[in-house]
Amino acid sequence: METLQRTHRDVTQQLLNKIQTKEAVIGVVGLGYVGLPLAVEKAKAGYKVIGFDVQESRVDMVNDGINYIGDVVDEELAMLTSTKQIRATTDYSLISEVDAVAICVPTPLDIYRQPDTSYVESSGKEIARFLHEGMLIVLESTTYPGTTEELLRPILESSGFTCGKEFHLAYSPERVDPGNKVFNTKNTPKVVGGVTPACTKVASALYRAVLEGEVHEVTSPSVAEMEKILENTFRNINIGLANEMAILCDKMNINVWEVIDAAKTKPYGFMAFYPGPGLGGHCIPIDPFYLTWKAREYNYHTRLIETAGEINNSMADFVLERSMKILNQEKKAMNGANIVILGVAYKKDIEDMRESPVIPILEKLDTAGARFTVVDPHVKTFRYMGGIVETHELSKEVLENADLVLLTTDHSAFDYELIAQHSPVLFDTRNAMKEHSSKVKTYHLL
Ligand code: SAJ
Numbered sequence: 001m002e003t004l005q006r007t008h009r010d011v012t013q014q015l016l017n018k019i020q021t022k023e024a025v026i027g028v029v030g031l032g033y034v035g036l037p038l039a040v041e042k043a044k045a046g047y048k049v050i051g052f053d054v055q056e057s058r059v060d061m062v063n064d065g066i067n068y069i070g071d072v073v074d075e076e077l078a079m080l081t082s083t084k085q086i087r088a089t090t091d092y093s094l095i096s097e098v099d100a101v102a103i104c105v106p107t108p109l110d111i112y113r114q115p116d117t118s119y120v121e122s123s124g125k126e127i128a129r130f131l132h133e134g135m136l137i138v139l140e141s142t143t144y145p146g147t148t149e150e151l152l153r154p155i156l157e158s159s160g161f162t163c164g165k166e167f168h169l170a171y172s173p174e175r176v177d178p179g180n181k182v183f184n185t186k187n188t189p190k191v192v193g194g195v196t197p198a199c200t201k202v203a204s205a206l207y208r209a210v211l212e213g214e215v216h217e218v219t220s221p222s223v224a225e226m227e228k229i230l231e232n233t234f235r236n237i238n239i240g241l242a243n244e245m246a247i248l249c250d251k252m253n254i255n256v257w258e259v260i261d262a263a264k265t266k267p268y269g270f271m272a273f274y275p276g277p278g279l280g281g282h283c284i285p286i287d288p289f290y291l292t293w294k295a296r297e298y299n300y301h302t303r304l305i306e307t308a309g310e311i312n313n314s315m316a317d318f319v320l321e322r323s324m325k326i327l328n329q330e331k332k333a334m335n336g337a338n339i340v341i342l343g344v345a346y347k348k349d350i351e352d353m354r355e356s357p358v359i360p361i362l363e364k365l366d367t368a369g370a371r372f373t374v375v376d377p378h379v380k381t382f383r384y385m386g387g388i389v390e391t392h393e394l395s396k397e398v399l400e401n402a403d404l405v406l407l408t409t410d411h412s413a414f415d416y417e418l419i420a421q422h423s424p425v426l427f428d429t430r431n432a433m434k435e436h437s438s439k440v441k442t443y444h445l446l
Helices: 001-023 037-043 056-063 074-082 092-098 118-130 147-159 197-209 221-251 258-265 289-294 303-329 358-367 396-400 417-423
Strands: 025-029 047-054 086-089 100-103 138-139 168-171 192-193 215-218 338-342 373-375 381-384 387-390 404-407 425-428 440-445
Touching: 001 197, 025 037, 025 092, 025 118, 025 289, 037 047, 037 074, 037 086, 056 074, 074 086, 086 215, 092 118, 100 118, 118 147, 138 147, 138 197, 138 221, 147 168, 147 221, 168 197, 168 221, 192 197, 197 221, 215 221, 221 258, 221 289, 221 303, 289 303, 303 358, 303 404, 303 425, 303 440, 338 358, 358 373, 396 417
Parallel strands: 025 047, 025 100, 047 086, 100 138, 138 168, 192 215, 338 373, 338 404, 404 425, 425 440
Antiparallel strands: 168 192, 381 387
């Protein structure tokens, strides 16, 4: 036993030394909005970095120093690749050259709204083929508690090496908020949970050598997996509450935005969330349902999470019903109406369409026989009903021809003065017109 322990201790110490001296070669699997910024930070910290991605186009762009991620500084990537501090490849055999590797691949839901961990599994299998003694593997993708130890660990141990003896394994959730000008990969605190204390130690040592933010150690990968899910479920539930308040305030003829602004005056014990046309993005609508799925294994029904999801998903119907009532007040039918949609991205000031809540609204308008024109300064075209829809420029003519202008995404780039002046009837689902609503001929607020 003593011999084994010593070997394990040697293996850990050897890796700690390589991290300390920056000799360690770092791998990053998945060069997306999480992986590429992480690769850049690790290279800037002085480590040789090998990026792995299945998309040849991404690998070529990285190797040519061409940036495609908003949060990465173009010049930094160009410099790091020209000096070969970072190189990218589709060839996983280079894992044999790597001392530590972070897995930053997507964890979406499949068509049955069940976790799709296929990217984690395929990455793990590739890494296992070239895994060698002393390596550290850290999973960063958001996933259900248990993934690292129940799913990834056996895949990696199929290499014949044992976790906690010949290699190290930990989980550390990504906390990348694309476009956030204050918090980025470098300065956002990081949570790390290893399979063994030695695994936690080496993973934390590497993050501390690279990042500025606090590195918070927890006792297991499951704790780290669960805390990440809690972070985003917290948002999902509270947005659901804001949406339920909006539905009720509408029935009671109370301005929900005024209610929330008043509640916000409480300096403790309250955090403002706002109603909207629904809940989009690749995290908040998805992550809680990784937990819902896992909870079934323990015969537990996550009632609160599912109810919040139902409320958030019901906002499309709520917006449609309100739109019908507004048109009715104008003695117009939804069927045949010309609706101008302001904003189709899932949230303001980005072009991301993933899980956009506006898409279900468009589908419902279609079904009701309405025609729609979409205006979004960040989205030129988007996929809809198997085809491609082109967005329009915001103009006086587009607005004046509308039977109803429906504001769904409150982009800063919108000319709200123009919208106020030329929208005959406006339904604002984001309270984006607060400074201009008095100038709108007929104004309705969610
Ligand atoms: N939304 C509301 N009301 C709100 C806040 C958001 O309806 O009060 C809607 C948004 O319009 C959007 C969806 O919810 O459709 C999600 O918005 P989000 O602000 O949560 O933004 P995301 O999806 O980009 O979430 C990311 C998350 N970051 C990570 O997972 C690393 C989340 O944890 C961050 O808190 C969030 O960014 C952020 O604060 O910007």
